[in-house]
Amino acid sequence: MTDKSPVLMWFRRDLRLGDHPALTAACESGRPVIPIFFYDEVVQGQGAAPRFRLELGLEALSESLARKGSRLILRRGDALACLRDLIEETGAGAVYWSRLYDPASKDRDTKVKAALKEDGIDARSFSGHLLFEPWEVETKTGGFYKVYTPMWRAVKDAEIAEALPSPQRISAPQSWPASDALSDWSMARDMQRGAEIVRGHCTVGESAAASRLGSFIAHGIADYADARNLPATNGTSNLSENLTYGEISPRTCWHAGMRAREEGKSGAETWLKELVWREFAYHLVHHTPRIVETNWREEWDAFPWNTDERVKEVKAWKQGRTGIPFVDAAMREMYVTGRMHNRARMIVASYLTKHLLCHWRIGLDWFEEHLIDWDPASNALGWQWSAGSGPDATPYFRVFNPITQLDKFDKSRDYISSWIAEGYSDPSQAALDYFEAIPKQWSMSASDPYPDPIVAVDEGRRRALNAYENRDF
DNA sequence: TGAAATGTTGGGGCG
DNA sequence: ACGCCCCAACATTTC
Numbered sequence: 001m002t003d004k005s006p007v008l009m010w011f012r013r014d015l016r017l018g019d020h021p022a023l024t025a026a027c028e029s030g031r032p033v034i035p036i037f038f039y040d041e042v043v044q045g046q047g048a049a050p051r052f053r054l055e056l057g058l059e060a061l062s063e064s065l066a067r068k069g070s071r072l073i074l075r076r077g078d079a080l081a082c083l084r085d086l087i088e089e090t091g092a093g094a095v096y097w098s099r100l101y102d103p104a105s106k107d108r109d110t111k112v113k114a115a116l117k118e119d120g121i122d123a124r125s126f127s128g129h130l131l132f133e134p135w136e137v138e139t140k141t142g143g144f145y146k147v148y149t150p151m152w153r154a155v156k157d158a159e160i161a162e163a164l165p166s167p168q169r170i171s172a173p174q175s176w177p178a179s180d181a182l183s184d185w186s187m188a189r190d191m192q193r194g195a196e197i198v199r200g201h202c203t204v205g206e207s208a209a210a211s212r213l214g215s216f217i218a219h220g221i222a223d224y225a226d227a228r229n230l231p232a233t234n235g236t237s238n239l240s241e242n243l244t245y246g247e248i249s250p251r252t253c254w255h256a257g258m259r260a261r262e263e264g265k266s267g268a269e270t271w272l273k274e275l276v277w278r279e280f281a282y283h284l285v286h287h288t289p290r291i292v293e294t295n296w297r298e299e300w301d302a303f304p305w306n307t308d309e310r311v312k313e314v315k316a317w318k319q320g321r322t323g324i325p326f327v328d329a330a331m332r333e334m335y336v337t338g339r340m341h342n343r344a345r346m347i348v349a350s351y352l353t354k355h356l357l358c359h360w361r362i363g364l365d366w367f368e369e370h371l372i373d374w375d376p377a378s379n380a381l382g383w384q385w386s387a388g389s390g391p392d393a394t395p396y397f398r399v400f401n402p403i404t405q406l407d408k409f410d411k412s413r414d415y416i417s418s419w420i421a422e423g424y425s426d427p428s429q430a431a432l433d434y435f436e437a438i439p440k441q442w443s444m445s446a447s448d449p450y451p452d453p454i455v456a457v458d459e460g461r462r463r464a465l466n467a468y469e470n471r472d473f
Numbered sequence: 474t475g476a477a478a479t480g481t482t483g484g485g486g487c488g
Numbered sequence: 489a490c491g492c493c494c495c496a497a498c499a500t501t502t503c
Contacts, residue, residue, distance in 0.1 A: 229474080346474070385474095397503040398475045405475090461476080465503060 005093035014246035048190035060205030194437035209242035224267030231341035232414035329419035338372030349386030355460030
C-alpha cells in the first residue's frame with residue numbers, strides 16, 4: 001500500500017512553481033502537497049526592505065498556487081515547532097525544501113532535518129537555488145575556488161540539465177490546515193515612510209520575472225557588456241530582485257543566456273559570467289560562512305577602519321549627502337527603488353571603506369536593510385571585494401575616483417541629475433521622491449544647497465593609501 | 474570591473 | 489636636411 005500522507009512543501013527563497021525540483025518531486029510523489037511558509041527567526045532577522053519585498057513575493061506565490069487549486073499556508077514561529085504542529089494536524093509524512101547556503105539558514109535547516117528524521121519524517125532537501133552545489137565544484141587539488149576566473153573556466157562548459165516545467169497539478173489535501181493572514185504579519189512595517197515609493201519600483205512574481213528575462217534576452221543582452229556599466233541606461237537584466245527570492249531559477253537564466261550566446265549576441269557571455277559570480281559568492285559563503293561577518297583575510301582585522309556608526313561620515317554616506325554626486329545619487333537610488341546599479345555599488349563601497357575609512361560591515365548592514373534584492377552571499381562578497389579584505393578582492397590601493405568614474409560611466413550626467421534634486425531647477429520626480437521616502441529626522445529638503453564634499457576626493461585617496469602604507473600587516 | 478605618476482614614442486613646428 | 493623642443497598619445501609602473 002502506497003503512502004498517501006501529505007507532503008509539506010516548505011518554501012523559503014524559491015517562490016516559484018517552474019523549475020522547482022523540490023516541488024516537482026512533491027507533486028510526482030502522488031501524495032497531497034501542502035505548500036507552507038514560516039515567518040521564523042531567520043526571516044525576522046533580515047532587513048526591512050528584504051522583508052517588505054518578501055511579503056510581495058509571498059502574495060504572488062499565494063496567487064499562483066491558488067490558480068492551481070492549491071494554497072500557501074502561513075505560520076509564524078520557530079520553523080521546527082511549526083513543522084511539528086503541521087505534521088500533527090495534517091498527518092504529513094514528508095517535508096521537502098530547496099537548500100539554502102547562508103549560515104543562518106543552514107544552521108536552522110540542519111537542525112530541522114535531524115529532528116524530523118528523528119521523528120520518523122521523510123525530510124528532504126533539493127537543489128534549486130544554484131546552478132552548482134558548492135561541494136560539486138572543486139579545484140584540481142580538491143578545494144573550493146577562491147579566485148573567480150579559474151572557477152569560471154571550470155564551469156563554463158558544464159552540462160546543466162534543462163529547466164523543469166511547472167507541475168501540471170498540485171494535489172490538494174482533503175482539508176487545509178489553518179493559515180495566518182499575510183497582512184497580519186506586517187512584514188513591511190519597518191519600511192516606514194518609503195514603502196509605497198519602493199513598491200512602485202518592484203517587479204514581483206514568477207511571471208513578471210519571466211517576462212523580464214524575455215525582454216532582456218530580446219533587447220538588452222546583445223549590448224550588455226558595455227551597457228551594464230552605464231547606470232543611467234537600462235543596460236542590465238534587473239533580475240537580481242527575482243533571483244534572490246527564487247521567482248526565477250538560475251538554471252532558466254543560464255539556458256536563456258546560452259541560447260543568446262549561440263545566436264551570436266555578444267554580451268551574452270558577460271551576463272553568464274555574472275550568474276557565475278553569484279555561484280562563486282554562494283560557494284564561498286558555504287565553505288567559509290564567516291565571510292558574512294568578519295574579514296575573510298584575517299590580516300585585515302588589524303586595519304583601523306572606523307566602526308562607530310554615529311560619526312558624521314557614516315551619517316552623510318547613509319543619507320546621500322557626502323557632497324560627492326555619484327555617491328549621493330547611488331545612495332538615493334537605493335532608498336527610492338530598493339536597488340542600486342552595480343557600478344554605483346562599487347563606487348559607494350569604495351568611498352565608504354577607502355575615502356571615509358569606515359568598516360565594510362557598516363555598508364553591508366545598510367545594504368541589507370535597504371535592498372529589495374538583498375542576497376546574503378552577493379552582499380558579503382561584494383563588500384569584502386570592495387574593501388580588499390575578501391577573496392579575489394580588488395587590491396586596497398585600487399581606489400575608485402568618483403569624479404573620474406562620472407566621466408567614464410555617466411558622461412551625460414544623466415544618472416546624477418536623475419537622483420539629486422539640490423541645485424537643479426527642474427529635478428526629476430525620482431529625485432524628489434527621495435525626500436518623501438527618508439525619515440523626517442534627517443531634515444533634508446530638495447531646496448537645500450548641495451553639500452560640499454565631506455571628504456575631498458584627492459585628500460581621501462591620500463589618506464586611504466597612507467593608512468594602507470602604515471598597516472602593521 | 475582603478476588612478477596617478479612616470480616613461481616612451483613620434484609627429485610637427487621651428488631655426 | 490637636420491637637430492631640437494614641445495607635447496599629445498600611448499605604455500608601464502606604482503600605489
